[in-house]
Amino acid sequence: MPGGTSVRPHGGQVALRGVVAMDGPSGTGKSTVSRRLAQAFTAAYLDTGAMYRAATLAALRAGLTDLASDAEIARVATGACMKSGTDPAAPTITLDGEDVSAEIRGPEVTAFVSAVSAVPQVRTELVARQHGLIAAAVEQGGGIVVEGRDIGTVVVPDAPLKVYLTASPEVRAARRGRQDAKAGRQTDLHVTLADVERRDRLDSSRRISPLYAAADALVLDTDRLSADAVLDRLRALVVERGLDG
Numbered sequence: 001m002p003g004g005t006s007v008r009p010h011g012g013q014v015a016l017r018g019v020v021a022m023d024g025p026s027g028t029g030k031s032t033v034s035r036r037l038a039q040a041f042t043a044a045y046l047d048t049g050a051m052y053r054a055a056t057l058a059a060l061r062a063g064l065t066d067l068a069s070d071a072e073i074a075r076v077a078t079g080a081c082m083k084s085g086t087d088p089a090a091p092t093i094t095l096d097g098e099d100v101s102a103e104i105r106g107p108e109v110t111a112f113v114s115a116v117s118a119v120p121q122v123r124t125e126l127v128a129r130q131h132g133l134i135a136a137a138v139e140q141g142g143g144i145v146v147e148g149r150d151i152g153t154v155v156v157p158d159a160p161l162k163v164y165l166t167a168s169p170e171v172r173a174a175r176r177g178r179q180d181a182k183a184g185r186q187t188d189l190h191v192t193l194a195d196v197e198r199r200d201r202l203d204s205s206r207r208i209s210p211l212y213a214a215a216d217a218l219v220l221d222t223d224r225l226s227a228d229a230v231l232d233r234l235r236a237l238v239v240e241r242g243l244d245g
């Protein structure tokens with residue numbers, strides 16, 4: 001498990017102390033910069049979206065659809081045996097011992113994940129698991145970059161650095177299209193844009209832990225910022241706030 005002052009599990013030059021909370025909708029470059037930031041500072045990395053996706057895959061494998069009740073979804077999703085790897089160089093997630101890192105990015109999971117992640121019992125269970133992983137990473141002075149939708153608002157409201165990445169739906173859909181093409185998935189830009197907008201609506205309007213920027217988050221619009229530029233900004237912030245070392 002990452003963390004600890006004397007052990008430097010993921011290489012890198014300087015250590016991070018504490019939690020960096022990275023929130024924002026999909027397609028803002030969150031995953032890329034979160035992983036690179038963790039690598040730059042010898043920190044762990046947790047992709048909480050992957051946990052909601054794995055819970056969704058468990059629900060799909062149990063034959064559930066969006067017609068299922070919250071209770072049915074909660075029973076399957078909270079009982080799922082999933083394990084999240086926190087190495088930013090190779091983040092993995094397993095379901096019943098099987099690596100499902102690629103499968104959770106497929107269209108079936110993407111279409112259903114907003115519904116599963118809106119179920120209160122699912123959130124309670126996954127947030128508890130996230131707290132366990134975060135505590136393990138920061139014990140003995142270690143650090144972790146945690147990405148999601150509610151990290152700075154709900155999961156770690158006292159995080160010493162909170163960042164909220166945004167970008168226009170068109171730019172985010174184009175980025176998603178490129179990621180899909182890279183992963184060998186054929187997609188239509190109009191369909192991807194409609195899906196991005198649908199998920200924004202669902203994620204921002206749900207009753208429990210909706211997506212919004214914490215009042216004390218630094219908001220960065222990435223429409224015209226490269227990943228390198230965002231990363232430079234974040235590295236400087238980590239140093240300014242005295243979280244390196």
Ligand code: DC
Nearest residue numbers: 026048049050052113117148149150
């Ligand atoms: O980051 P992502 O696209 O892989 O996230 C998948 C879904 O999971 C997203 O539609 C919203 C949900 N999610 C959430 O509700 N809370 C989080 N902390 C992370 C993701």
